[in-house]
Amino acid sequence: MLAMLLVAAPAFAQNQEVLKTKLPTPLFVGTPVPLNVPNLEPPMRGKRPDFYVPAGTRNLALNKKVTSSDNNPDVGSLDMIVDGDKDGNEGSWVELGPGKQWVEIDLARRASIYAVIVWHFHSQPRVYRDVVVQVSDDPSFRSGVTTIFNNDFHNELGLGAGHDLNYIETYQGKLIDSKGAAGRYVRLYSNGNTSNKLNNYIEVEVWGKPA
Amino acid sequence: MGQAGLSPSARWLRRLAFLLIALLGLLLRLPQLYARPMHTDEAVNAYIVGQLLAGQKYTYDAQDRHGPALAALALPLARLQGAKTFAELTEAELRRTPVVAGTGTILLFGAAAEIFGFVPCVIAALLFAGGPLSVYYDRYFIHESMFVALTFGMILSGWHACTRRSAKLAVLAAACAALMLACKETAVLHFAALASATFLYWLWNLRRRSLRSLWRLKTLLTAVVVFLLVSLVLLTWFGTNWSALVALRNAGPNFVARAGGQGHAQPFWYYSHLLAGGRSGALICALACIGVVLAVRKREASPFALLAYYAIFVFVLYSAIPYKTPWLALNFWMPIALFVGLAGASLWRVPVKHPAVRVVLRSTCLGVAIVAAVLIAHDTRQCVFMHPADEDNPYAYAHTSEDLLGLPTELAQMARQEGLASPRIAVIAADPWPLPWYLRPYAQVGYWQPGQPVGQADFYITSTDAANQYADQLKNFHADFFGERPGVLILLWSSATQ
Numbered sequence: 001m002l003a004m005l006l007v008a009a010p011a012f013a014q015n016q017e018v019l020k021t022k023l024p025t026p027l028f029v030g031t032p033v034p035l036n037v038p039n040l041e042p043p044m045r046g047k048r049p050d051f052y053v054p055a056g057t058r059n060l061a062l063n064k065k066v067t068s069s070d071n072n073p074d075v076g077s078l079d080m081i082v083d084g085d086k087d088g089n090e091g092s093w094v095e096l097g098p099g100k101q102w103v104e105i106d107l108a109r110r111a112s113i114y115a116v117i118v119w120h121f122h123s124q125p126r127v128y129r130d131v132v133v134q135v136s137d138d139p140s141f142r143s144g145v146t147t148i149f150n151n152d153f154h155n156e157l158g159l160g161a162g163h164d165l166n167y168i169e170t171y172q173g174k175l176i177d178s179k180g181a182a183g184r185y186v187r188l189y190s191n192g193n194t195s196n197k198l199n200n201y202i203e204v205e206v207w208g209k210p211a
Numbered sequence: 212m213g214q215a216g217l218s219p220s221a222r223w224l225r226r227l228a229f230l231l232i233a234l235l236g237l238l239l240r241l242p243q244l245y246a247r248p249m250h251t252d253e254a255v256n257a258y259i260v261g262q263l264l265a266g267q268k269y270t271y272d273a274q275d276r277h278g279p280a281l282a283a284l285a286l287p288l289a290r291l292q293g294a295k296t297f298a299e300l301t302e303a304e305l306r307r308t309p310v311v312a313g314t315g316t317i318l319l320f321g322a323a324a325e326i327f328g329f330v331p332c333v334i335a336a337l338l339f340a341g342g343p344l345s346v347y348y349d350r351y352f353i354h355e356s357m358f359v360a361l362t363f364g365m366i367l368s369g370w371h372a373c374t375r376r377s378a379k380l381a382v383l384a385a386a387c388a389a390l391m392l393a394c395k396e397t398a399v400l401h402f403a404a405l406a407s408a409t410f411l412y413w414l415w416n417l418r419r420r421s422l423r424s425l426w427r428l429k430t431l432l433t434a435v436v437v438f439l440l441v442s443l444v445l446l447t448w449f450g451t452n453w454s455a456l457v458a459l460r461n462a463g464p465n466f467v468a469r470a471g472g473q474g475h476a477q478p479f480w481y482y483s484h485l486l487a488g489g490r491s492g493a494l495i496c497a498l499a500c501i502g503v504v505l506a507v508r509k510r511e512a513s514p515f516a517l518l519a520y521y522a523i524f525v526f527v528l529y530s531a532i533p534y535k536t537p538w539l540a541l542n543f544w545m546p547i548a549l550f551v552g553l554a555g556a557s558l559w560r561v562p563v564k565h566p567a568v569r570v571v572l573r574s575t576c577l578g579v580a581i582v583a584a585v586l587i588a589h590d591t592r593q594c595v596f597m598h599p600a601d602e603d604n605p606y607a608y609a610h611t612s613e614d615l616l617g618l619p620t621e622l623a624q625m626a627r628q629e630g631l632a633s634p635r636i637a638v639i640a641a642d643p644w645p646l647p648w649y650l651r652p653y654a655q656v657g658y659w660q661p662g663q664p665v666g667q668a669d670f671y672i673t674s675t676d677a678a679n680q681y682a683d684q685l686k687n688f689h690a691d692f693f694g695e696r697p698g699v700l701i702l703l704w705s706s707a708t709q
Contacts, residue, residue, distance in 0.1 A: 125700055127692035153689065166692050168675075168700065194614045194694030195602065 016052040019115055019207055021059070024086035024122070024171050048172050053114040053207055060113075061186070061206035065106040070096040074198070078103065086203045088122040088171060098197035100130070100157055104187040105206060110137060112180045113208035116148065118188060119173040121200040126169050128199070130156045130191035133176055135183035148178040157189055173203070182211050225329055229321030229336055236317045236340030239591070240310040240349050244303035247599040248611040251696075253352040254645030257305050260285045261297025261651070269448040271455035273396070273462030279445055280361075280394035281354045284308055298651045302352075309356035313339075313349025316360040316545065323367055323549070326514045330559070331552030338548040343489060343590040345548075347606045348541045350595065354395045355541045361391045362401055363545050366521070369405075370514060378430045385434035389441035396462055400528050401542075408520035416516050470532045477535035482526065485540050486547070488605050489594070491586035494579075495551060502550025505557050515553055522546035537608045555580070602697045611645055612694035618703055619649045621691065622670060625705050629669070637668035639677045640701065646672065671704040678702060 066078040075095035081103055085092050096103070113135055120128045130152035136145045150162025167174055186206050190199045217225070249257065259276065263269060263286045269279040285308040292304045320336035327335075339345045349356045365387035372380035391398035413419065446455045487496045503522070506515035526543055529535070559576050563569040593604075600610045626634045635655045638646055643658050650656045659665050661677035671678075671685060678685060688704035695701045 124698040126694070127700060153691070166690065168692075192614070194692050194700055195612055195697055197613065 015055045017055045017057070018050045019053045019057065019175075021117060021173075021205060021207075022086070023173075024088055024119070024202075048175060051115060051175055051177070054209060057114055057207050057209050059205045060107045060111050060208050060210075061105045061204055064108060066103055067106070068096060068103045069101045070199075073097075081105070081201045081204050084203070086119050086171075086173070088119075088202065093121060093200045093202045096199040096201070098192060098199075100189065100191045101199040102187050102189045103201060103204070104139070104141075104185055105204060106139070107184050107186065107206060107208075110182060110184045110211040111206075111208040112182050112211050113148075113178040113186065113206055114180055115205075115207040116176045116178055116186060116188075117173045117203075117205040117207070118176070119171075119202040119204075120169050120190065121193070121202060122169050122171045122173075124195070126193045126195050127166050128169065128190045128193045130154075130162075130189065131164075131174075132157055132159055132162065132189040133178075134159075134187045134189075135178065135181040136185050136187070137183050139185050141185070141187050144183070146181040146183065148181050149176040152189075152191070156191055159189070173205075178208075225324065226321060228333060229318060229324075232320075232333070232336040232340050233314050233317040235337075236346075236349075237310065237314045239341060239346050239595075240313055241307075243596065244306040244310070244350055245301060247302070247350075248613055248616055249302060249645050249648045250351070250353075250611055251609070251642075251644040253302075253305070254611075254648035256281060256285070256352050256354075257300060257648055258297065260289055260305065261300060264289065264294060264296055264300070268451045270452055271446055271448075271458050273458050273465050277354050277395045278393035279448060280390050281308065281352075281357055283393075283445065284312070284357060285352070300651070305352040306350050309349050309351055309353070312356040312360045313345060316345075316349075316356070316363055319360065319363045319367065320548075323363070326367065326370055327518075327549055327552070328556065330556040331549060334552035334555045335545075335548035338495070338551055338587070339544065341584075341587055341591055342495070342544060342548070343491070343587065343594045344486075344540060344606065345544050346591050346595050347599070348538050351538065353538060355538045358391060358394045358398075359541050359545055361387045361394060362542070365391060366405070366518070370517075372430070372434075373425045376425075376427065376430070378427075378433060381426070381430045381434040382437045385437040386441050389438045389445070392442050393445035396459075396466055397539075401525060404524035404528055405521050407524050408517055411520050412517040416510060416512050418510075470534050473534060475536055476533040479530050481535045482530055482540050482543065485537055485605055486543065489586075489590040491583060491590045494583050494586060495547065498554040498583075499547040499550040501558075502553040505553055506550065515549070518546055518549060522550070537606050609696050612696060614694035615645075615649065615701075618672075618693045618701075619652075621703065621705075622650075625670070629706065631669055634669040635667070636670045636672065637665050638672045639663075639665055639681065640672070640674035641677075642674075646701075669706075671702075673702050673704065675700050675702060678704070 061082045062084055064082050066081050068078055071078070073094045073096050076093055078094060080092065080094050082105060116133055118133070120126070131149060132147065132152055133149040134141060134145050134147050136143070138144055147159070149164050150160065151164040151166055152159065152162045155161040186204075188204060192198060193200070255276070259269065259282045263282055269282055271279065285305060288308050288311065289300060289304050292307070294300045294304055317336050317340050320332045320339065324332040365384050368380045368387060369384035371377060372384050388398070388402065391401065444450070446459060447453050448455070487493050502515070503519045506513060506519040522543065529539055529542065555576070559573060561572060563572060594606055598604050600607050600613050622634070622636070633654055636650060636653055637657050637659065638650070639659045639661055640646075641661060647658075657666070657668070661674065662680060665681060665684065667684070671681070671688065673681070678690070685704050688706060690702045690704050692700050692702060
């Protein structure tokens, strides 16, 4: 109880609240992943720890415009990425072509972004390769780019080598702490996955407040 | 139905037709043999061939290896292609063995024309040459293609042995049966099905004809002796491993346990669902069912009736056993092809008095044939060439992911970067296959079960659950995930300083 109070106290002091996203039904029992091993993201045991965001933060990506390096997905349509449906079954995901691909969400106006949660695929354990998430005011992402996540260890995408860790997709999605990065556009890259060369997205949430 | 009244030139033309169909089958089976990742079972079989190339003897192990017949055929073929060691073997070199077996099966339809008729056999040969299931598994380095060819050979030579009362053909049938057993232990299911079918055929279709008119005791005994001799020679690897007989005796309980499922349990309708799948499956199955009905509706001494009984018994046996894998469905493809052939030939020859009706009927037959050919071509292209290892491909069962092909590439690249000519690689996983295949170029590879003490290595490859026990050894290593099979991940650990 004391520990919880110690963790929560600063959050309350800064008028923060717990980010509350609705999680889909889990579709597989977690793959055993090594614990306490450096350079590997530890597995999530049970529910993800509470993540605090400033009061009034909401999902700004819901039903916003999505563009992609592959505007004709093999499966589904780009609007499904921001439709609020996080179900892991077929019919809920978009499948982009093989290799390096990106999707970009236009938040319609500049925002301070505190968290991005991405669900690539969660009906079986998979790792998506070279996941990079960036924020910018430039829709072409040529200038003013803030990288908030990068696990492209070998710099396959040419955006610079990343130091974030690989992770196994689960129904809880991957929560990326974007530390208030400001911008109108959020771009997510990937480069195939451990099951095939394709790129899937079930849902992306961008939690923030208009700047 | 037979070819007795044919002129020599007509016979040669018929043989040429089957040769051309076999050539078509070969052309469909040979391209891109290197492209699909090695399935675990293929990797195990490849390892056995590698042992034989190294001069070791084949040791029968009922647990996971099956009999030596596949390796016995693959070894000379690999040598002919220039392979000298396991490390030098390639996917294409190994997969040419089932290609040869599958092409042999197509040619056997030519040999079957005397029994089942020319037109049904041409249709059957075409279906086997281009069908998605047969093309897919004839490019897969497992026992099934060879097993089906031997089964077909046994049925054909056995039929001729009885109808011609030929001792030579009885010996050939016995040799085929022995090779079947030396190929896969599931041969006993086929022997049981064929024995039951023969009994039913004798009881019903032959109306309990005198057995003396079918075979002589001396011929039967000769066949039994040949069966035992060939089985002994192969299973003991030419007399060098007599303990194989004990292993074979002990194989029974192992296979009974395996039949219960062991992680591969599927419902009764699994094979029906598989065969009727794709765009062409339903049409092929419907035609095959028509063929079966045509074969059994009359109480006559037709080889199709015997084949129908055998096919039904085998299908029910395989369906009733909980353990099921899709490649076992290749065993049904040979009778299915023949029954589609019978249906096609019979529908074409339906006696119709009115010429206009006959034209309509035959036009419909041609239309169905064209539609079937287009649908089969589509399914074969998709399953065999476009998505051979895809999870959605019904034939790619627990298949090695294409992603795993990146592991040896990355390993080689990092070894070069670190200046390691012969890196030490430690694999820690309860089931490391098919990694021995992909790590075959490296001389210093060790395999450990999780929990065992592991020496120092330049690279570690671990299952996701094993690494936790080696935190100290891995603390300065960076992990990269690779997909081994759908839902199964492994980790390649390399120096974090890279």
